[in-house]
Amino acid sequence: MRYPPRLGHLATRPVVVNRLVPTYAKAHNIDEQEASQRLTRALAGRIWEDLLAATWEAMKGRVKRLDELRLLDKVFNTLEERPLRYGRAMETNPAWSAFMMMLDLEIGTAGDAARRVMETEQGRKMMAAGLAEAGMFLATELTKGK
Known part of the structure; x- marks a missing residue:
């Protein structure tokens, strides 16, 4: 697994959805x-x-100074x-x-032209950048407490 199981128990789908709602x-x-x-619907699929x-x-x-356990705490x-x-509403940029x-694309509200663009090498790079951008946003949202 690419992340500790406890992260999925803490940052549940409803938690993540609510953090992303204002931006979306x-x-x-x-x-x-x-x-x-x-x-x-989108996060019920493979993107999760x-x-x-x-x-x-x-x-x-x-948060480099914290080990895995303290980061999850x-x-x-x-x-x-x-x-x-x-969460807070973010200004969109190309990655967002x-x-x-x-x-x-996951929920079927984007057209075939968008799908074809995202299947190109440049599209895959942009999706990776978008995933990283959303991950950074969630990392900030999920660790700004005590």
């Missing part, structure tokens, strides 16, 4: 309820494992009081746009 809703110009539903792995890599790079402490609070496109 803003990027798609939809309400938060619709954004939550779409994100829940990759997103947690990217989040773990970003956490390890962001920091996530626990951050989520302890309000685990389902919304690629991550949003990955989610849209």
